[in-house]
């Protein structure tokens with residue numbers, strides 16, 4: 308009766324385990340599925356074993372005893388084959404060597420194991436079986452021997468597979484399997500020597516039970532799977548950022564030539580006015596393309612948490628003037644009245660990230676221009692000052708196409724453009740407002756949208772900026788818009804860039820200021836020239852060059868005794884923080900490609916226009 312008691316205890320264990328396992332949420336993986344089948348199978352096996360025990364005990368001759376015994380043997384066979392498949396499956400799981408062939412290996416494995424399984428099934432079903440209830444209850448005979456042989460072979464196979472793929476089984480939690488194998492083997496041998504001890508199924512229960520607490524615990528698995536998913540997402544995100552930064556570089560390089568040459572042509576007196584309109588269109592298209600590239604870069608930077616607030620003192624009037632000039636430029640020939648009302652009492656110097664405040668305002672002003680055919684656009688800036696903080700309240704109202712009420716909360720979803728069918732002629736990516744909202748969130752700002760379809764919209768933004776009572780910047784200087792000036796004294800600039808077209812753009816741009824230049828297409832030649840004592844007033848240095856990068860060239864130049872020429876990084880890398888990176892390397896300044904006219908004016912005035 309001891310044997311029956313052991314089976315009953317095992318049934319209780321197995322049933323409890325099944326209930327606990329099923330009551331927890333799982334991640335649907337193949338191993339999980341196999342494990343849950345193993346639990347159910349084990350419970351089924353225990354019940355059959357118990358029935359078999361009593362049938363053999365009371366009636367060895369009955370047909371039912373024969374059938375139940377056969378079913379029990381089939382159970383044993385199925386369990387061990389499935390367990391073997393489980394071990395083989397996980398031992399390949401983390402394999403890098405077989406990664407590309409993993410599916411092929413697994414499907415071949417299923418075919419081979421399936422074939423073996425059905426062959427043994429036939430043998431177990433049709434080979435004879437004998438019963439004895441004289442010295443304890445047990446069964447014996449050829450069909451039982453088949454099960455023993457298959458089980459021992461399977462366990463040996465598992466051990467071999469696990470040793471072969473030991474390096475692939477990265478997770479320490481799979482190590483208990485090495486303990487289960489010998490355990491199963493010992494149980495098998497004991498059972499063979501003392502057939503009346505019903506040990507195997509209970510040992511299987513024990514193994515399944517241990518598996519639950521070591522390798523198949525749903526909680527641990529869930530955390531592990533989440534960690535794997537997070538790692539994969541991190542990797543994908545990193546790859547995306549790298550891809551975007553490369554793409555941005557690749558797009559900006561030709562764009563530099565397009566925008567640069569077009570700007571030069573626009574200044575050319577020999578070009579007829581009719582062609583100038585087309586040149587303006589080229590510049591506008593270039594600017595649009597640049598805006599798209601910047602938008603994509605910005606959103607990926609924000610999502611990667613790489614966007615930072617760079618607070619500085621700035622002149623509010625200069626910012627407002629820039630917004631007005633820019634919007635007037637965007638309106639150009641559109642029949643739109645541009646009304647501006649700016650509170651005169653706004654503190655002149657504020658502390659905050661002027662660039663981002665500008666980006667937010669430009670985004671909503673640009674949209675107002677884009678989505679308004681006729682009528683007017685109004686920019687209103689007012690403020691509330693309290694405790695040293697100035698709350699800027701900026702509103703942009705238009706008489707444009709308006710937005711459906713139900714669509715207003717979709718406005719800030721990235722890549723979501725409303726009523727695309729109606730806006731087909733208006734260019735856009737659906738990123739502007741998503742970026743605006745995220746920038747505002749970073750600065751604790753707010754945005755409110757009021758709109759009536761067909762009548763117009765009003766976007767109101769509020770941003771807090773600190774008031775600077777004693778500014779360190781000179782207001783007049785900060786407000787001065789630097790115009791393009793002809794450089795008076797003869798100046799010579801060294802341009803270093805591996806891209807021939809970009810060299811030409813820079814040469815021609817400098818020429819338009821009356822500045823002479825010398826170009827080299829690699830860092831070594833630049834170092835050579837300086838070492839030979841050639842004199843330059845400024846160096847414009849591209850960074851991404853083959854062999855010797857701009858940064859490396861710059862550091863080599865710094866080592867030359869008496870070297871004191873200002874060096875400006877001129878690069879198509881325009882990710883956030885890039886400017887700071889170059890300044891931290893020691894560059895005097897930074898110009899992004901395509902070269903912005905105002906920024907170039909600043910650089911020329913700063914380094915070449917001083918007496």
Ligand code: ADP
Nearest residue numbers: 674675678709724725735736737738739740741
């Ligand atoms: P984009 O303008 O590049 O499509 P945005 O994120 O700036 O992307 O705007 C998202 C959508 O919101 C636009 O596609 C447009 O349908 C709508 N929208 C934004 N501003 C206005 C406006 N002033 N008037 C009407 N619709 C607007």
